[in-house]
Each structure stands twice: as structure tokens, then as C-alpha cells.
Amino acid sequence: MIRNGDFLSPLTTNDWVISPNHAGSAISTDQSHSDGASLHVVARSGGTTQGSSIWQSIQGPLTNSRYTLSYWFLPSTNNQLSSLTVRLSGSGVTSTPYPLSLRTKLDYGAAFIDDLRGWHVQRGVQSKRQLLEVLDQFLENHFVTQYSKSSDYFSTYYNNDGNKTAQLATQLEFKENQRWRQALMNPQCTFYDLLRISAESPAMIIYLDTVNSKGNGSNIANENYARELQELFTFGVDNGYDQNDITVMSRAWSGWSVNIMNPTNEFNPLATDLKTLNPGVAVSNLVGVWSFQYKQGNHNTASKTIFPNKTVPARFGPPYAGRNYQLTLPARSGTNGIADGYDVIAHLANQPFTQEYLSVKLCRLFVHDDFVHGVYDYTDPNLAPEGQLIKQCMAAWENGNPKGQIREVLRVIFNSDLFRSHGGSMQKVKTPLEYAISAVRALRAAYTNGTFTATLDSASASIGTPLNRMGTMLLFDRAEPNGYPEAGPAWISAGTLAERLRFMQSLLYAPGTGRPTDAGASTANPVALLKLKLSSASWNNAGAVADYFLDLLFPGEGKANLDVYRTAAITFLNDGSADTPVNSTPFSGLANTSANYDTRVRGMVSALMTSPRFQEQ
Numbered sequence: 001m002i003r004n005g006d007f008l009s010p011l012t013t014n015d016w017v018i019s020p021n022h023a024g025s026a027i028s029t030d031q032s033h034s035d036g037a038s039l040h041v042v043a044r045s046g047g048t049t050q051g052s053s054i055w056q057s058i059q060g061p062l063t064n065s066r067y068t069l070s071y072w073f074l075p076s077t078n079n080q081l082s083s084l085t086v087r088l089s090g091s092g093v094t095s096t097p098y099p100l101s102l103r104t105k106l107d108y109g110a111a112f113i114d115d116l117r118g119w120h121v122q123r124g125v126q127s128k129r130q131l132l133e134v135l136d137q138f139l140e141n142h143f144v145t146q147y148s149k150s151s152d153y154f155s156t157y158y159n160n161d162g163n164k165t166a167q168l169a170t171q172l173e174f175k176e177n178q179r180w181r182q183a184l185m186n187p188q189c190t191f192y193d194l195l196r197i198s199a200e201s202p203a204m205i206i207y208l209d210t211v212n213s214k215g216n217g218s219n220i221a222n223e224n225y226a227r228e229l230q231e232l233f234t235f236g237v238d239n240g241y242d243q244n245d246i247t248v249m250s251r252a253w254s255g256w257s258v259n260i261m262n263p264t265n266e267f268n269p270l271a272t273d274l275k276t277l278n279p280g281v282a283v284s285n286l287v288g289v290w291s292f293q294y295k296q297g298n299h300n301t302a303s304k305t306i307f308p309n310k311t312v313p314a315r316f317g318p319p320y321a322g323r324n325y326q327l328t329l330p331a332r333s334g335t336n337g338i339a340d341g342y343d344v345i346a347h348l349a350n351q352p353f354t355q356e357y358l359s360v361k362l363c364r365l366f367v368h369d370d371f372v373h374g375v376y377d378y379t380d381p382n383l384a385p386e387g388q389l390i391k392q393c394m395a396a397w398e399n400g401n402p403k404g405q406i407r408e409v410l411r412v413i414f415n416s417d418l419f420r421s422h423g424g425s426m427q428k429v430k431t432p433l434e435y436a437i438s439a440v441r442a443l444r445a446a447y448t449n450g451t452f453t454a455t456l457d458s459a460s461a462s463i464g465t466p467l468n469r470m471g472t473m474l475l476f477d478r479a480e481p482n483g484y485p486e487a488g489p490a491w492i493s494a495g496t497l498a499e500r501l502r503f504m505q506s507l508l509y510a511p512g513t514g515r516p517t518d519a520g521a522s523t524a525n526p527v528a529l530l531k532l533k534l535s536s537a538s539w540n541n542a543g544a545v546a547d548y549f550l551d552l553l554f555p556g557e558g559k560a561n562l563d564v565y566r567t568a569a570i571t572f573l574n575d576g577s578a579d580t581p582v583n584s585t586p587f588s589g590l591a592n593t594s595a596n597y598d599t600r601v602r603g604m605v606s607a608l609m610t611s612p613r614f615q616e617q
Contacts (some may be wrong), residue, residue, distance in 0.1 A: 001059075003015035018054050021044050022053070022054055025041045026040055028040040111174065112170055116174055117463060120137075121433070121456060124437040125444070135184055136181055137433065141483040143204065144482070144483050145204050148169070148477050150173075153211065168290060171290075172201070183197060190406065191354070192345065195348070196345055198233065199229075213298065214255075216300060221300060232482055240313075241307065251304055252329060255337060256294060256338075259293035259295075260291075267292075270294055271293070299332075301337060303331045308326055311324050323352075325347075327347045355397045355398065359390045364487070366413050367424045376390060386418070393409045428488060429616060431484060432500075435470065436463065436470075453528045454522075454524040462520020463522070465520070466499065466519060466520075469502075469503075500610065505606050505610070506522075507523065510602060511523065527592075540589075542569075545573060545587075546570050553614055569608060573587040
């Protein structure tokens with residue numbers, strides 16, 4: 001009855017009539033429900049009349065019968081679609097899009113940066129693969145990119161449409177994040193794999209200005225990416241390179257840019273074909289995905305010599321010392337020039353400088369802050385334990401097949417005495433992100449109905465605000481390329497500790513009128529938690545309740561170290577000065593369903609979780 005209802009044939013007025021308001025609409029093969037095609041509907045404005053519709057006259061009369069009209073649709077990418085009306089005649093059927101999950105928004109390019117932040121933190125709380133989440137955040141912080149710079153870049157093409165540019169910039173960050181996760185799930189994932197993802201990332205290409213870099217003719221290539229690639233992503237500061245190496249290497253990256261591509265060519269940087277709705281119109285009307293594109297006309301085609309006649313210093317010892325690590329790139333023209341960039345990262349990925357720098361950063365992440373790069377003499381028989389661990393990590397990196405397997409380096413760290421001894425426990429300060437996630441996870445247990453005793457509000461900006469207050473930790477939007485600090489001093493001050501206290505008190509505040517909003521709608525119910533985990537005989541035993549939360553919040557801590565905390569917790573539970581009304585009833589005498597019981601437990605747990613010891617990991 002309906003002609004070309006599956007949109008497998010070109011649109012003609014013999015089937016579908018497209019109103020002026022929808023003139024930009026076109027058939028798409030990028031999304032489909034069954035047959036491989038769909039109609040991508042583009043509207044300039046809202047409307048409810050035939051002048052704002054896509055329609056056809058059905059051939060043959062409709063009889064007085066029941067007809068079944070089946071259709072499938074996705075939400076609008078700009079979140080502006082309130083409803084979709086589909087009709088055969090009469091009033092029709094009005095469909096309202098389902099509320100989208102964070103992941104659905106991200107998958108379809110309809111998410112904003114707060115959605116991505118909420119999803120990222122939600123994964124940190126809920127994932128059973130906690131090491132994956134830690135490493136994912138490590139990579140986000142190591143290979144820094146900046147959401148707001150991508151958004152500014154896109155504003156040139158989308159007439160300052162803030163929603164569109166924000167969604168595109170968010171999509172770049174999300175896709176990069178997804179590639180980290182996919183790579184890390186491979187048991188043989190190497191640092192080269194991760195470095196390549198970063199180099200190809202449109203977010204990185206925009207952030208460090210390769211996007212408009214030209215090395216052809218008399219043009220001077222932009223040096224930003226070449227500098228940070230060596231200084232922050234591979235070798236480390238002042239470790240095996242000089243300014244000349246930065247200058248020459250920058251020419252290898254000229255031509256690495258971004259463009260809007262056919263989705264089938266998202267990972268084909270040599271593709272040039274674009275899919276358009278209206279050929280010849282502005283970029284804002286193109287249908288595709290912003291991806292890495294190699295622009296051969298911008299590339300410096302001359303030969304390049306990087307690290308000329310440089311050798312690995314003697315301090316590295318065998319098998320590295322004395323190696324010549326010069327890299328010579330031949331003259332390349334046309335599409336062959338793209339190989340310059342890939343040759344560079346392949347060369348950098350497994351140099352001893354890179355092995356050392358990344359091993360140091362991983363040891364700082366998992367052991368303690370006092371590892372350094374660029375100074376250890378690995379030939380010294382009295383090498384400090386920290387230097388010995390880095391040497392072992394480098395050996396695992398070097399001897400892997402393929403080289404640079406992240407899991408092999410981590411295996412060395414996790415089996416080391418430094419990691420397993422008391423000296424590797426509670427030696428680091430939690431970042432704002434780690435503090436927020438650890439707070440919710442510590443108090444989170446499942447009810448029989450599948451809900452939890454602690455939840456994270458990830459549906460709004462509520463998680464971004466406290467992270468910002470606790471130390472200006474703007475996920476996916478750091479301006480400086482050196483990443484957020486791993487060492488503790490940068491995170492601890494009177495002001496940032498006060499913000500941590502505000503977050504924790506809000507998280508543990510009982511629901512109801514007057515509840516602070518510093519943790520958004522994130523909640524925790526420690527009374528429900530203790531009733532799930534302790535026998536009813538212990539619910540009014542102040543010592544048992546205090547011991548349960550001390551064990552929960554400070555695992556592995558010696559009893560003597562916690563005696564002061566235990567005494568304070570028991571005293572708090574027996575203190576009725578915060579009760580309504582104020583009273584002197586001991587904890588053992590409270591009804592465990594009363595508001596005063598709830599208040600005392602929440603207050604005691606809040607005190608423990610705002611203590612200096614809970615700031616540690």
C-alpha cells in the first residue's frame with residue numbers, strides 16, 4: 001500500500017513528497033532497522049501541518065477496516081524532537097521518544113559533555129572490571145584532549161550552533177574513550193596500540209593543532225603535537241630529544257587533519273568521498289561523521305632525519321646503552337606521506353625513554369608518588385627499590401612479543417614487593433574523581449530487588465560540579481596537556497578539603513526537605529547497608545557497627561592505627577546531641593527504625609569518610 005516504505009529506492013515525487021521544511025531530508029544507509037536503509041529526516045523548524053511533513057497519496061481507497069502501520073525511529077540528535085506523528089488518515093499516531101539512557105545518547109551523537117561525564121563516572125562505580133576503569137582514566141589523563149577546544153573548532157562550520165558543536169565535541173571524546181576500552185580488552189594490547197589511537201583521534205588532532213598544520217612549500221608546520229608527543233606522551237621531559245627533533249618531527253604530522261566523512265570511511269583517513277543531503281551546500285548540511293583525514297596537499301614531502309646520530313645513554317645499561325635511535329624518513333609524496341606519522345609512533349613506542357617514562361607513571365599510579373624518570377642509573381648495584389622496579393618493568397616491556405604489552409608491565413608491578421608491602425598501601429591521595437567514586441562504591445550493596453544502598457546521580461551535571469569544586473577536575477576538558485596531577489599535594493588544601501566534606505555530607509544526608517545539593521541526587525543509606533550485612537543482634541551494638549564501617553572503609557589497616565577512629569565512632573553513636581529532640585539515650589537504647597538512629601549512623605559514617613585516612617588509597 002505504501003510505496004518505497006522501506007526507503008530502499010531513491011526518493012521521487014511518485015512516492016514521497018517532501019515539504020519545504022524537510023527539504024534537507026535524504027535516504028541513509030548509516031542506520032536501519034531491517035532492510036539496510038532509512039530516511040534521515042531533517043527539519044528547519046517544528047510544525048504540525050502538511051507543510052511540515054513527508055507524505056504520499058495512497059493508491060486505492062481505504063476501506064472501513066483495521067490497518068497495521070509499523071515503523072521504527074531514532075531520537076533526534078539535537079534532542080529537539082518532542083514527538084513524531086505518523087498517520088494513514090485522520091488524527092494519526094503520535095509517538096514520543098523514549099527517555100534516552102546515557103549510553104544511547106552517546107552512541108547516537110545526541111549527548112552533551114555532562115552526559116559523558118556522568119556515564120564515565122557511572123562506569124567507575126558500577127563496572128566489575130575496575131582495573132579497566134582505572135586504566136581508562138589513566139589514558140584519558142595521559143593523552144589529554146580538550147572538549148571545549150573541539151567545540152570551538154566546530155563552531156566555524158555550524159554557525160555558532162552551541163548545541164550541535166557541543167554534541168560533536170562530546171562525540172569525539174566518547175569515541176576516543178571507547179577505542180581505549182576496546183584496546184585494553186585485548187590481552188596483548190601494546191603501548192603502540194594506545195599511542196596510535198591517540199595520534200588518530202580527531203580530538204587530539206584538533207587539541208594540539210595538527211588539524212590546520214601545513215608543511216608544504218614555504219609553510220612552517222605547527223610544533224605543538226610533536227613537542228607534547230615527546231615531552232608528555234612518550235619520552236618525558238628533557239629525556240632523549242631536543243628542539244631540533246621537535247621541529248623536524250612536526251613536519252611528519254603535517255596533513256593529519258579532520259573532515260566529515262561517510263560513516264563507512266570513519267577509519268579510512270585516505271577516503272575523500274562525502275555523503276551529502278544537498279550537494280553543494282554548507283558543511284552543516286553534510287551527513288557523516290567527523291574523522292581523521294589525511295590531507296596530502298598539506299604534507300611536507302621532503303626526507304626527514306629525527307634524533308640524528310643520537311645514542312641511548314650509558315645509565316640505561318644493557319640491552320639499551322649505546323643504541324643509535326636515529327629515525328630517517330624518506331621523501332614521500334601523495335598518500336604515501338601519511339606513513340611518516342605512523343613510522344614516528346612506531347619508533348617512539350618502544351624506545352627505552354618511553355619504556356622508562358610510562359613505567360614510572362604506572363608505578364606512580366599504583367604504588368606511590370616517589371618514582372622519577374630520567375635519573376635512575378640502571379647499572380648501579382645499589383639502585384634504589386624504585387629504580388629496580390622500573391628496570392623490571394622495562395625488561396617486561398622489551399622482552400614481550402610483541403613489545404610493550406601493558407599487561408606484562410602491570411604483572412611486574414602487581415607482583416612486586418613495593419606494591420604488596422605496607423609501603424605501597426594508603427600512600428597516595430585520592431583525586432576528586434577517585435574520592436567520589438570510592439565513596440559511592442564503599443557504601444553500595446544490592447537489595448534483593450536489584451536496587452542499591454548507594455547510588456550515583458549521573459543524569460545531570462551533578463557529578464561535574466563537585467569534581468570541579470574539589471580541585472577543578474573537569475573531565476575531558478583540561479586546558480593543559482600535562483594531565484591532572486597524580487601526586488597528592490596538588491589536590492589537598494583547606495578549600496578542596498572543605499569541598500570534599502560538603503560532597504560527603506550531602507551524599508549521606510537523609511532524603512527530604514532541606515537536603516543539600518552538593519552531591520546532586522547521589523544518595524547513600526548506611527543504615528540499610530549495615531542491616532544487610534550485620535545480624536540483627538548487632539544493629540544496636542555501637543562497637544559492632546563502628547567495627548563494620550571501619551573494616552569497610554579502611555581495609556587492611558591495622559587495628560592499632562584505627563583505635564582513635566573506633567573510639568570516636570562509638571562516642572558519636574552514643575551522643576544524642578544531634579537528635580531531635582536532644583537526648584542522652586545510648587545507641588543501644590534507640591529503636592533501629594527511628595530517625596535518631598538513622599541520624600547517628602549517617603553522622604558517624606560521614607565523619608569517618610571525611611577523615612584524612614579516607615582521602616588516602
